[in-house]
Amino acid sequence: MPEGLEDLRARAAEAVELATRAGAQDAWGTASKERSVEVEYRDDILEKVQESTTRGLSLRLWVDGRYSTHRTTDLRPASLRSFIPEAVALTRALEEDRFRHITPPELYAERPTDALDLVSGAVQRVTPEQRIDWCQEMVEAARAHERIISATVGVSTREGMFAAASSNGFSGDRESTSVWCGGEVTLRGEGERRPEGYHWAGSTHLEEVPGRAAIGARALAQAARRLGSTKGPTARTTMVVEPRAAGHLLRRLIGPANAGSFSQERSFFLGKLGEAVASDELTLIDDPLMARGFASRHFDGEGIRSRRLPLVEAGVLRNIYVDTYHGRKIDMAPTTGSRSNLSVPGGTKDLAELLADAERGILVTSWLGGNADTTTGDFSFGLRGHLIENGEAGAPVGEMNVTGNLLTLFSQLVAVGNDPWPYSTVRAPTLVFEDVQFSGAAA
Amino acid sequence: MPTFLQACGHGTQQRVVTGAPAGANVFAEWFGIGQEDVKAGLAALTRHGADQAELYFQHRRTSSIVFQDGIVARASTNIDQGVGLRCVVGDQTGYAFTEELTRDAMEAAAHTAASIARGSAVVAPEELRRQELAGQHYRVEVPWRDVGIDRKLPILRRAAAMARRRDPAISKVELWWNDVDERVMIADMHGRLVLDERPMARLYVNVTAEKDGQRNSNTANIAARRGIEWIGDEELEQVTRQAVERTMVLFEAGRPPAGEMPVVLASGPSGILLHEAIGHGMEADFNRKGTSIYAEMIGEKVAEDFVTIVDDGTLAHERGALNVDDEGNPGQRTVLGEGGQLRSYMHDAISARHYGVAPTGSGRRQSFRHVVMPRMRCTFMEDGPHSREEIIAAVGNGILAETFTNGQVQIGAGDYTFYIKNGWLIEGGRLTRPIKDINIIGNGPETLRRITMAADDGRLDTGGWTCGKNGQTVPVSQGIPTVLVSQLTVGGENA
Numbered sequence: 001m002p003e004g005l006e007d008l009r010a011r012a013a014e015a016v017e018l019a020t021r022a023g024a025q026d027a028w029g030t031a032s033k034e035r036s037v038e039v040e041y042r043d044d045i046l047e048k049v050q051e052s053t054t055r056g057l058s059l060r061l062w063v064d065g066r067y068s069t070h071r072t073t074d075l076r077p078a079s080l081r082s083f084i085p086e087a088v089a090l091t092r093a094l095e096e097d098r099f100r101h102i103t104p105p106e107l108y109a110e111r112p113t114d115a116l117d118l119v120s121g122a123v124q125r126v127t128p129e130q131r132i133d134w135c136q137e138m139v140e141a142a143r144a145h146e147r148i149i150s151a152t153v154g155v156s157t158r159e160g161m162f163a164a165a166s167s168n169g170f171s172g173d174r175e176s177t178s179v180w181c182g183g184e185v186t187l188r189g190e191g192e193r194r195p196e197g198y199h200w201a202g203s204t205h206l207e208e209v210p211g212r213a214a215i216g217a218r219a220l221a222q223a224a225r226r227l228g229s230t231k232g233p234t235a236r237t238t239m240v241v242e243p244r245a246a247g248h249l250l251r252r253l254i255g256p257a258n259a260g261s262f263s264q265e266r267s268f269f270l271g272k273l274g275e276a277v278a279s280d281e282l283t284l285i286d287d288p289l290m291a292r293g294f295a296s297r298h299f300d301g302e303g304i305r306s307r308r309l310p311l312v313e314a315g316v317l318r319n320i321y322v323d324t325y326h327g328r329k330i331d332m333a334p335t336t337g338s339r340s341n342l343s344v345p346g347g348t349k350d351l352a353e354l355l356a357d358a359e360r361g362i363l364v365t366s367w368l369g370g371n372a373d374t375t376t377g378d379f380s381f382g383l384r385g386h387l388i389e390n391g392e393a394g395a396p397v398g399e400m401n402v403t404g405n406l407l408t409l410f411s412q413l414v415a416v417g418n419d420p421w422p423y424s425t426v427r428a429p430t431l432v433f434e435d436v437q438f439s440g441a442a443a
Numbered sequence: 444m445p446t447f448l449q450a451c452g453h454g455t456q457q458r459v460v461t462g463a464p465a466g467a468n469v470f471a472e473w474f475g476i477g478q479e480d481v482k483a484g485l486a487a488l489t490r491h492g493a494d495q496a497e498l499y500f501q502h503r504r505t506s507s508i509v510f511q512d513g514i515v516a517r518a519s520t521n522i523d524q525g526v527g528l529r530c531v532v533g534d535q536t537g538y539a540f541t542e543e544l545t546r547d548a549m550e551a552a553a554h555t556a557a558s559i560a561r562g563s564a565v566v567a568p569e570e571l572r573r574q575e576l577a578g579q580h581y582r583v584e585v586p587w588r589d590v591g592i593d594r595k596l597p598i599l600r601r602a603a604a605m606a607r608r609r610d611p612a613i614s615k616v617e618l619w620w621n622d623v624d625e626r627v628m629i630a631d632m633h634g635r636l637v638l639d640e641r642p643m644a645r646l647y648v649n650v651t652a653e654k655d656g657q658r659n660s661n662t663a664n665i666a667a668r669r670g671i672e673w674i675g676d677e678e679l680e681q682v683t684r685q686a687v688e689r690t691m692v693l694f695e696a697g698r699p700p701a702g703e704m705p706v707v708l709a710s711g712p713s714g715i716l717l718h719e720a721i722g723h724g725m726e727a728d729f730n731r732k733g734t735s736i737y738a739e740m741i742g743e744k745v746a747e748d749f750v751t752i753v754d755d756g757t758l759a760h761e762r763g764a765l766n767v768d769d770e771g772n773p774g775q776r777t778v779l780g781e782g783g784q785l786r787s788y789m790h791d792a793i794s795a796r797h798y799g800v801a802p803t804g805s806g807r808r809q810s811f812r813h814v815v816m817p818r819m820r821c822t823f824m825e826d827g828p829h830s831r832e833e834i835i836a837a838v839g840n841g842i843l844a845e846t847f848t849n850g851q852v853q854i855g856a857g858d859y860t861f862y863i864k865n866g867w868l869i870e871g872g873r874l875t876r877p878i879k880d881i882n883i884i885g886n887g888p889e890t891l892r893r894i895t896m897a898a899d900d901g902r903l904d905t906g907g908w909t910c911g912k913n914g915q916t917v918p919v920s921q922g923i924p925t926v927l928v929s930q931l932t933v934g935g936e937n938a
Binding site for chain 2: 094097441
């Protein structure tokens with residue numbers, strides 16, 4: 001019999017038992033197991049087959065007002081019998097921290113029961129022959145170009161499960177599946193250049209993944225649209241960001257919206273709760289209860305019950321992510337310690353319509369490097385995309401940067417699309433910003 | 444049906460391997476198994492043939508501390524152990540791993556990995572023979588597993604106090620500490636057995652300062668394959684001074700103009716230029732597949748005569764140092780380009796066989812869960828004929844880049860970027876005011892052609908870097924003398 005949730009529940013409970021017996025006042029144990037299979041095809045060769053099962057046990061300990069965390073993949077009973085008491089002893093050597101307490105039961109009581117639908121039987125039943133067929137379909141479509149150098153495609157599936165238990169009565173578990181299909185294409189461009197493109201589609205459920213030939217064709221189209229790319233201009237103009245690329249900006253914006261960053265004074269949102277932090281076009285919801293979402297959950301890593309959490313409503317910062325520890329430090333009630341799925345409601349137009357509205361500017365299709373300062377919001381990113389000409393995506397451009405401040409940028413957000421990117425925990429739609437600084441070729 | 448390559452002919456013969464008999468102890472002491480278990484795993488792994496096959500055992504113990512508001516906010520230990528089994532036939536790889544170090548689990552994983560092959564069994568080695576390390580580049584006095592947290596806490600308290608003392612405007616100091624003990628054992632189909640112990644330590648200093656209602660934060664870190672004896676007051680003074688100075692200068696810093704201009708890269712951390720502009724493009728897997736812009740450029744003159752670029756695994760205690768790579772090949776020095784001419788790619792065993800050359804000791808993996816790829820170790824450029832002052836004076840208007848947070852490259856198009864956290868504006872050949880937070884973008888081969896000056900002040904960065912490729916991270920180092928790139932695109936702001 002392969003190990004199942006019952007075994008994981010027992011392992012988590014046993015770890016908690018060993019920890020309290022070794023002297024911990026409180027303990028939180030999580031036992032996990034994941035099986036993954038990856039197949040990779042390059043051109044006409046099966047290049048890689050990887051198949052594995054991984055298991056682990058993690059433990060959070062509260063000992064005499066002190067706190068520590070531990071993780072091991074050595075699950076032999078004899079190893080655990082020494083690992084856990086050693087972990088408790090190590091915790092005793094730390095300093096007392098009055099802000100560290102196990103999650104109070106009232107935060108995990110009355111969990112939601114919405115059907116999350118995270119397990120796909122079809123993903124669990126994928127056969128080795130199917131994986132190879134799908135790779136061949138993708139690679140054939142991805143190579144259909146006279147300038148083709150190479151196409152690498154892959155199929156990966158994953159089945160994961162974990163169970164958690166605590167000394168103060170928490171118990172919970174979750175099971176999920178995922179499948180990803182996609183690949184990368186390299187074409188022979190001008191001179192030395194070999195433009196590349198990629199496309200990956202994934203879901204918790206097999207039927208949400210588009211046809212394999214369509215995925216391969218899309219990867220090829222991403223490379224082909226880079227042919228003839230030139231250095232973009234230095235200009236201040238409108239920036240339209242495709243859904244696939246828009247998630248990056250939303251992640252950067254939301255990155256410092258948490259109690260840890262507030263407590264260490266490394267957040268440009270500090271002191272801005274209840275204030276406008278973006279134009280009124282922006283609403284951002286953390287949605288852990290989204291059916292089939294990659295990050296959907298009934299409770300978070302601390303056991304806190306899930307709920308839909310509005311972060312930004314019509315441009316106003318309403319909530320940040322607050323875990324129990326940093327929440328106590330800065331005197332804020334816990335919300336949830338980490339991001340789940342992010343959604344951006346309110347859009348009424350798709351990319352094509354928003355390009356038509358913009359008339360001219362730069363369409364960003366992907367980013368290359370760059371960073372943002374979480375304390376000030378100052379950012380600078382490399383990018384690739386197209387000139388917007390007569391309301392459509394025109395000539396490809398690259399080797400250029402966009403630079404500014406995230407709070408200023410989002411105050412210049414003039415439209416969001418109705419076309420969220422489905423293959424991510426950040427369901428970002430097309431975003432349109434006005435008056436953005438690009439740097440490229442000398443004017 | 445897909446084309447499965449037949450494993451036959453080259454590489455499958457039992458190679459004669461010299462070395463001392465392995466002895467029973469090491470298997471039991473390091474991994475709680477016996478030599479017979481390893482041999483059974485190898486036999487199962489090569490039952491359908493192989494050009495190359497090995498078991499990669501790894502035990503990694505990590506200890507981390509987050510020090511916040513004057514106390515430990517979180518201490519963690521992580522034990523990760525397992526074995527990765529790889530069967531290679533031509534360019535094809537079958538891979539599986541298990542965390543369970545039993546003969547049954549290893550044989551089951553071996554069968555999965557062996558399914559890539561379609562040939563006849565290779566004769567398994569009769570005995571595993573231990574290979575001596577060609578060099579020892581990171582011996583430590585006391586392994587980290589024997590260093591209690593009681594010896595680390597005073598270091599953190601001292602560092603936090605030093606940072607706070609440096610400037611009254613400092614409002615927050617957060618430290619991240621990390622030490623790692625790693626044991627690696629590689630047993631291959633030819634009976635070769637290689638063992639390596641790899642220590643690593645890193646201290647990150649994060650500082651926030653408040654002045655005139657404004658806040659700024661910045662970081663500095665030191666990292667090395669060293670033990671606790673390495674961290675003295677001098678090291679702590681250096682890293683805390685860097686963190687505070689880099690933070691305080693941000694209050695005065697602005698953005699340079701946007702567009703193309705000359706960029707001077709200060710010595711040390713600016714080695715990020717080499718990593719992104721040329722390093723990744725010279726990893727042989729990309730070239731074997733034809734997807735790198737450097738795929739047809741070996742032997743070509745691509746830069747000025749004074750440009751010599753090296754990737755070296757043998758530099759003592761460097762974060763990127765390797766006694767042996769993750770395929771068991773000796774760590775070594777690889778000259779990527781010399782006298783302005785491209786010389787050699789970085790190879791793992793697959794690409795070395797493809798090109799008919801010797802592996803360069805560049806085969807690396809994140810852990811036993813990951814396949815091997817050619818990767819960088821410590822990448823740097825040799826000194827040039829100019830001085831730093833000469834170079835800055837030679838620039839009319841441009842920028843000087845000093846500290847960096849990250850970079851990225853597109854292998855095929857050759858476009859690469861790196862992000863400047865701190866730097867200076869150069870006006871009329873002089874440093875005039877500090878700049879911050881700008882991305883730089885350029886094209887690899889174009890940039891090599893545009894390195895017009897290099898100084899005689901080369902050094903390695905004392906801060907640690909982590910390189911990501913195809914979802915795998917490995918520790919690396921980098922360094923460079925002060926250089927001038929005559930034209931790059933700077934992500935500034937125009938009024």
